[in-house]
Amino acid sequence: MFSRITSSKQLCVVFRNCFSTSSRSDVKVAVLGAAGGIGQPLSLLLKQSPLITQLALYDIAHTPGVAADLSHIETRPKVTGYLGSDQLADAVKDAQLVLIPAGVPRKPGMTRDDLFNTNAGIVANLVDACAKNCPKSMIAIITNPVNSTVPIAAEVLKKHGVLDEKRLFGVTTLDVVRSNTFIAEAKGLDVTKVKCPVIGGHSGITIVPVISQCTPAVSFPQEERVKLSVRIQNAGTEVVEAKAGAGSATLSMAYAANLFAKDLLEAMNGTEGKVQCAYVRSDETEAKYFATPVLLGKNGIEKNLGIGKLLDYERNLITAAMPELLANIKKGEEFVAKNVK
Numbered sequence: 085m086f087s088r089i090t091s092s093k094q095l096c097v098v099f100r101n102c103f104s105t106s107s108r109s110d111v112k113v114a115v116l117g118a119a120g121g122i123g124q125p126l127s128l129l130l131k132q133s134p135l136i137t138q139l140a141l142y143d144i145a146h147t148p149g150v151a152a153d154l155s156h157i158e159t160r161p162k163v164t165g166y167l168g169s170d171q172l173a174d175a176v177k178d179a180q181l182v183l184i185p186a187g188v189p190r191k192p193g194m195t196r197d198d199l200f201n202t203n204a205g206i207v208a209n210l211v212d213a214c215a216k217n218c219p220k221s222m223i224a225i226i227t228n229p230v231n232s233t234v235p236i237a238a239e240v241l242k243k244h245g246v247l248d249e250k251r252l253f254g255v256t257t258l259d260v261v262r263s264n265t266f267i268a269e270a271k272g273l274d275v276t277k278v279k280c281p282v283i284g285g286h287s288g289i290t291i292v293p294v295i296s297q298c299t300p301a302v303s304f305p306q307e308e309r310v311k312l313s314v315r316i317q318n319a320g321t322e323v324v325e326a327k328a329g330a331g332s333a334t335l336s337m338a339y340a341a342n343l344f345a346k347d348l349l350e351a352m353n354g355t356e357g358k359v360q361c362a363y364v365r366s367d368e369t370e371a372k373y374f375a376t377p378v379l380l381g382k383n384g385i386e387k388n389l390g391i392g393k394l395l396d397y398e399r400n401l402i403t404a405a406m407p408e409l410l411a412n413i414k415k416g417e418e419f420v421a422k423n424v425k
């Protein structure tokens with residue numbers, strides 16, 4: 085091939101074609117809270133994506149350093165840093181995907197709902213900027229309490245008249261990642277082949293692992309199934325306690341959010357068959373928001389794949405989750421009604 089090249093212009097074309105990626109259009113991804121425990125490793129993982137052309141990093145502290153550091157990596161996304169509320173609009177302007185891990189994490193003894201008072205306002209403010217500057221963007225909320233911050237985001241977008249429920253996600257991928265890991269460990273399976281859906285919400289008993297739908301199929305005596313399900317529900321707390329005051333899951337969360345973002349970006353780019361569990365607007369149960377597997381497409385959620393067949397035990401877990409989930413959703417909606425103009 086190279087023997088037939090006669091000019092430097094031709095060489096450039098060959099070089100570009102050899103190293104081109106599957107996507108040629110501009111894809112801007114913004115991370116809000118990019119200097120945090122999740123934000124930094126997540127941004128590092130996103131910096132490795134050939135599907136992203138601009139990686140916009142926003143935080144209220146430390147983004148110039150994080151952006152300068154990441155910008156030296158020899159990968160496709162161009163990194164830009166934004167610091168403080170004056171630069172928020174530019175950070176999200178025309179983004180196709182906004183990932184939000186901004187806000188405070190738990191300390192031992194706290195529930196995710198204990199973060200509501202601090203994080204509700206942070207999420208409302210960041211989503212307000214998205215509504216104004218990138219109204220068609222996919223928005224993926226990581227900030228806890230996810231059960232409430234997703235309804236908050238929806239209500240803010242609704243106030244601006246730009247809510248598209250197919251483009252709003254609560255990121256619950258870490259629950260799936262944990263289930264896959266724990267099941268593979270328990271059964272001695274290749275963890276890369278294990279896929280276990282987790283549905284419901286993202287806090288304590290609202291997390292509902294559906295081990296009966298795991299692939300490959302696995303069976304457990306009931307006592308062991310209960311123990312494993314409870315461990316999955318409490319896995320976040322396991323990390324909070326191990327970190328002993330220094331925060332919650334950051335590295336595994338960055339891995340999980342990157343997995344979710346990768347599948348969503350690929351689906352937006354036309355790859356078919358990408359499925360992830362996510363906490364989304366739902367008609368599956370009486371809860372307005374409920375995590376289930378969703379088929380991703382160019383415009384976000386192509387199809388909600390639903391709850392599927394459950395064991396009585398799993399159905400009972402949903403029943404037990406419902407009061408807390410409904411209260412969390414109501415709390416988020418009421419926050420916007422009372423506090424956001």
Ligand SMILES: NC(=O)c1ccc[n+]([C@@H]2O[C@H](COP(=O)([O-])OP(=O)(O)OC[C@H]3O[C@@H](n4cnc5c(N)ncnc54)[C@H](O)[C@@H]3O)[C@@H](O)[C@H]2O)c1
Pocket residue numbers: 116117118119120121122123142143144145185186187188189190199203206210225226227228229230255256257258259286331332333334337
């Ligand atoms: N969805 C999940 O599965 C999951 C998993 C782990 C953690 N989380 C949640 O993610 C959030 C972040 O966790 P972390 O460990 O990265 O916390 P962190 O404290 O390490 O980082 C949070 C970052 O947010 C920034 N920030 C605060 N207010 C902001 C604002 N108004 N605008 C922009 N940035 C702002 C901070 O400066 C900080 O850099 C927490 O709420 C945590 O509970 C969710």
Ligand SMILES: O=C(O)C[C@H](O)C(=O)O
Pocket residue numbers: 189190196228258286319320321323324332333
């Ligand atoms: O447990 C937390 O507070 C963080 C996160 O929601 C998790 O599941 O690790």
